[in-house]
Amino acid sequence: DAGVTQSPTHLIKTRGQQVTLRCSPKSGHDTVSWYQQALGQGPQFIFQYYEEEERQRGNFPDRFSGHQFPNYSSELNVNALLLGDSALYLCASSSLQLTGKAFFGQGTRLTVV
Amino acid sequence: GNSVTQMEGPVTLSEEAFLTINCTYTATGYPSLFWYVQYPGEGLQLLLKATKADDKGSNKGFEATYRKETTSFHLEKGSVQVSDSAVYFCALSGSNDYKLSFGAGTTVTVRA
Secondary structure (H helix, E strand, C coil), X not given: CCCCEEECCEXXXXXXXXXXXXXXXXXXXCEEEEEXXXXXXXXXXXXXXXXXXXXXXXXXXXXXXXXXXXXXXXXXXXXXXXXXHCEEEEEEEECHHHCCCCEECCCEEEEEC | CCEEEECCCCEEEECCCCEEECEEEECCCCCXXXXXXXXXXXXXXXXXXXXXXXXXXXXXXXEEECECCCCECCEEECCCCHHHCEEEEEEEECCCCCCCEECCCEEEEEEC
16 A cells, blocks of 8 residues: 655755646545655745635745645645745645544655756 | 744763653644654654643654643653664644744664
8 A cells, every 4th residue: 555655855946936746645545735854944834725625724925836636646836936936845645534643755855956 | 923943952862871862832812732753864753742722732752732821832851762862853833824833853763
């Protein structure tokens, strides 16, 4: 059983560009959350998707947007990239029946230059 | 809003030493509390959790007790191994919240 898979693993983008990160949840999970982890910091919640809708959002600007597909996979899009967006982006999946027991992917390391 | 404060690292220990990582939280209501671990080159993994006051979570020799009176959830292990070297994160989920709020993480290095 594959766990949470994220792609790509590493990415380098130029300031002002747009980026799309992808996540496939663990089998049986219907909820996907995205987190940003800056170097030396704990993960910060960006948003959560359930039933293809954004259910909760953290303190991130509208440049950060997402999508969930009918197969529960998800994308995170970031527009107008800033140097400060450089971080590890983590996807976590869970199911309503196991609220709080989130499974995390290994993340996508985004570097903005 | 909800927040978690955990002791700063890095922490370096010898094998078989006792490990404590302090974690305190601020939250309204009755949050659930978690410890996650991030081993080198791996993703975050749930280590243990507690969902109500006085609950004790335990796993792999680690323990943490939900103390509402001191708003704390300190992580302890009686005898650490080199394989316990990792970054440990304390986290909470509010009673009406879908997100996890994490502390800054504590890097633990265990030397043989």
